[in-house]
Amino acid sequence: MSPLHGGWLILVSLVAAMVLAVARVEGGPDWLAWLRPDWAVAVLFFWGVAAPSRVGPMSAWVVGLFFDVLVAGPLGLTGICLAFATYIAKRFEERLSLYTVWQQVAVVFGIAAVIQLIKRTALFLLDIEWSTWAVLGPTLTTALVYPLVALLLSFAAQRVHVEGLTGQLGRAP
Amino acid sequence: MESLFGVRQGQIRPLLLALTLASCVLLGxxxxxxxxxxxxxxxxxxAVVPVQYVAESPYLVIGHLVEFFSTRDRLMRRNAALERELLLMKAQTARTDAISAENDRLRELFNSRARLPDDVLIAELIEVVPDATRREIVVDKGGAHGVAVGQAVIDSTGVFGQVVETTPLTSRVLLVTDPSHAIPVQVIRSKVFAIASGGGRGPNLLDDASITTDIVEGDELVSSGLGRRFPRDYPVGVVTDVVTDPTLTYAQVMWEPSAALTRSRHVLVVLGESQEEPPETRPAEAEG
Structure with a gap:
């Protein structure tokens, strides 16, 4: 058994999400920022469905604090968004794990839309300019990258034997 | 059929409520x-500094790689060019020193305090805040290096912004083009004072220029030093367009920053006026 029962993979995937949350294209146009997927939502949603015993709203909320300082946002905002994504994933885990990846994409789209609305509204109340594109762009791209995230993480999760995998992933490969 | 909001999550919903409450308190x-x-x-x-370095590593590494792989010939040519530039700069500085000494003597005659040169610290960019509606960067010098909130940040061509948050190792800089930023300026040509606001995604505007104010396209703006947050006489920007509508009280004056906001990797943090005492004993806001 690998250390932390494979939990390090969950940590690594979250750190990767952090890096991708601030990585940039030098000299790229402004609107590129509106196409940045909410990687953390995709990653935590995946783990919420694939290994619901390993992640929860509480841990997602704490992870959110790190994202908040990373993107220089108000503390607690990303936390509640990630907690919401994890909650939905865990709550409907049995149903979601039976879904095809495209059905999951639709769910991720809905979650991402709600999250971006919460985020932009909160930022607007904290005197940061409102931007409709900042709601629409990340919602779309998060849904679009989800299959890729799910593919990579499920492949890795089976390789390193993350404990607590459910559904199709839990069965012996 | 299992009901939609039924079983197996007795603990979770109160937890989600508690977390929402906690977030709301923090946001409040x-x-x-x-x-x-x-x-x-x-x-x-x-804790997230390593993440910032990893995310920025492509650009941090490229500089070193270019140096590593450049040929001897190219390095020598570059060196020669830099030496020439240094010579020119030295000559220019010598002239500026003479003028500034003369200026100090004149100020003495008027009984006003001589202006001291500013202490600066070179910092490198490690993150651009990922939000298209904001203009903020994070640099690799923080409280441990003497950076404090409110200090001005400049680059070789003009005012960059100001420090709005410091941690021991990094600090966050609000650029002059952020919509929440404004800087007191003076038009060099006509000596008119104004406030230059950032426009974010829109054009940057001068806040309080009435239609009769003497500002024309091409006018250079320098920091006026009013408010004592920014040092005086650093270039801030250039007026790119003046729209005067006789039915309005104020003219729409657009300006572009002089600093290379999107291209500079290295910036200077102005720590304050340099003094005789060693830096450790100097108070953060160096004013006598």
Missing amino acids: IEKAGVGWLQPARSVLAT
Whole structure:
């Protein structure tokens, strides 16, 4: 058994999400920022469905604090968004794990839309300019990258034997 | 059929409510602007510094790689060019020194304090805040290096912005083009004072230029030093367009920053006026 029962993979995937949350294209146009997927939502949603015993709203909320300082946002905002994504994933885990990846994409789209609305509204109340594109762009791209995230993480999760995998992933490969 | 909001999550919903409440409290504190969360932010921000370096590594590494792989010939040519530039700069500085000495003598005659040169610190960019509606960067010098909130940040061509948050190792800089930023300026040609606001995604405007104010396209703006946050006489920007509508009280004056905001990797943090005492004993806001 690998250390932390494979939990390090969950940590690594979250750190990767952090890096991708601030990585940039030098000299790229402004609107590129509106196409940045909410990687953390995709990653935590995946783990919420694939290994619901390993992640929860509480841990997602704490992870959110790190994202908040990373993107220089108000503390607690990303936390509640990630907690919401994890909650939905865990709550409907049995149903979601039976879904095809495209059905999951639709769910991720809905979650991402709600999250971006919460985020932009909160930022607007904290005197940061409102931007409709900042709601629409990340919602779309998060849904679009989800299959890729799910593919990579499920492949890795089976390789390193993350404990607590459910559904199709839990069965012996 | 299992009901939609039925079984197996008895613990989770109260938890989600508690977390929502916690987030709302934190956001409320943030909105109040009392700074209670600063210590926590500082700790968390220190923890994510490695992530910032990894994310920025392509650009941090490229500089070194270019140096590593450049030929001897190219390095020599570059060296020669830099030496020429240095010579020119030295000559220019010598002239400026003479003028500034003369200026100090004149100020003495008027019994006003001589202006001291500013202490600066070179900092490198490690993150651009990923939000298209904001203009903020994070640099690799923080409280441990003497950076404090409110200090001005410049680059070789003009005013960059100001420090709005410091952690021991990094600090966050609000650029002059951020929509929440404004800087007191003076038009060099006509000596008119104004306030230059950032426009974010839109054009940057001068806030309080009435239609009769003597500002024309091409006018250079320098920091006026009013408000004592920014040092005087650093270039801020150039007026790119003046729209005067006789039915309005104010003219729409657009300006572009002089600093290479999107291209500079290295910036200078102005620590304050240099003094005789060693830097450790100097108070953060160096004013006598």
